[in-house]
Amino acid sequence: MTIAIISQNKQLQPWRDALLAIEPQLDIRLWPDIGNPEDIQFALVWNHPAGCFVPMKRLKTISSMGAGVDGLLADKHISDECQIVRLVDPGLASTMSEYLLAVVSAHRQHLGFYRTQQLKQRWSPKVPIPKHELTVGIMGLGQIGKAVATDFADSGFVVSGWSNSPKSLNGVSCFFGNEQLSQLLTNSKALINLLPLTSKTRGIIDQTLLGQLPHGALLINVGRGAHVNDEGLLSALSTGQLSAAFLDVFNQEPLDKTHPFWHQENLYMTPHVSSLTEPKAVAPQIIENYQRTISEQPLVNLVDKKAGY
Known part of the structure; x- marks a missing residue:
């Protein structure tokens, strides 16, 4: 299962490094060089480009890079079947x-x-x-x-x-x-x-x-x-x-x-810096939801799309 890391304003390599430190065999692709979009089944996302999910026909789970998910919930191109999770970090x-x-x-x-x-x-x-x-x-x-x-x-x-x-x-x-x-x-x-x-x-x-x-x-x-x-x-x-x-x-x-x-x-x-997510701190949580997606188990910190959080 391939992971895509997508953001228009974050450095993506630290996120890739944090995930590979836990699971070195992961197939992780950084936006915009994601190869065949139909390979992507799990996406790690923040401030994504409009329409980027349209060609990802096999996408199962989208994880926000933080606690906020409003940008994802507003995207009408995300299918009802695709699950959205947020990161919860003490x-x-x-x-x-x-x-x-x-x-x-x-x-x-x-x-x-x-x-x-x-x-x-x-x-x-x-x-x-x-x-x-x-x-x-x-x-x-x-x-x-x-x-x-x-x-x-x-x-x-x-x-x-x-x-x-x-x-x-x-x-x-x-x-x-x-x-x-x-x-x-x-x-x-x-x-x-x-x-x-x-x-x-x-x-x-x-x-x-x-x-x-x-x-x-x-x-x-x-x-x-x-x-x-x-x-x-x-x-x-x-x-x-x-x-x-x-x-x-x-x-x-x-x-x-x-x-x-x-x-x-x-x-x-201040420029949206009140609480920044540290990739290494949340990488285990992302990996857990990736593994749960593979095994079709209930996801951690699943977002209720109707409630909006």
């Missing part, structure tokens, strides 16, 4: 927590404000925001969201979380369903988005949602760019409804150079 949760704790700490210490003051040659000390006053709300309590919520609670923050279905976490006030979303928002002075991207969550962070946050709140988006209505976000930043926003994901990546985000003073951006 290391991703750890690095995500580190990133988010760093962002919230920078906000508490007013580091963005001081950078702006430095450029204006101004000396304006401010008292850091106490942890107990910066209530943290987390949208999305999947594996990564639960780990992040727990880490923030363990660090001394007052934490709430919201999800589609009921969840229970020590030290975290949990809300669920559309009816309880407003209860999370009205008390969240720092809102973190970790939702999966589905038809229900696309565009969820708009002017209406942001208007339910306390005035001067902080927004951090590490979910998907399509969760955010860009115009609504810019409006909230301009009026002061949001004091700042940190974005790691965008509707278009790389972000177009003409996009107004580049010049918004109280908006901070």
Whole structure:
């Protein structure tokens, strides 16, 4: 069974090396040099070219290179019979927590404000925001969201979380369903988005949602760019409804150079680096699903196509 590794923006050789270190006999082909596409039965994918799966008539399983699968679910060329799996790595949760704790700490210490003051040659000390006053709300309590919520609670923050279905976490006030979303928002002075991207969550962070946050709140988006209505976000930043926003994901990546985000003073951006997948760490999981595909056993971390995650 042949494996194709496909991505338009990732280095593919490290993924091949990580898999071959476990199974040296594997037939692995790197996009675009995949030979006969009908040889491919297992694909490892991230940000794939449109239509690349069409000639792969024998494709059985597609594994995302990360936790996100929205790009795969949106591809109408993938047959209903082809199974999609995601990668679940405890290391991703750890690095995500580190990133988010760093962002919230920078906000508490007013580091963005001081950078702006430095450029204006101004000396304006401010008292850091106490942890107990910066209530943290987390949208999305999947594996990564639960780990992040727990880490923030363990660090001394007052934490709430919201999800589609009921969840229970020590030290975290949990809300669920559309009816309880407003209860999370009205008390969240720092809102973190970790939702999966589905038809229900696309565009969820708009002017209406942001208007339910306390005035001067902080927004951090590490979910998907399509969760955010860009115009609504810019409006909230301009009026002061949001004091700042940190974005790691965008509707278009790389972000177009003409996009107004580049010049918004109280908006901070990183290039989709909040939680990067290390090929060596997840290679055993990929090999396991490859072997399960061969033996026609149930796959690990199988995506529910109807639910969208």
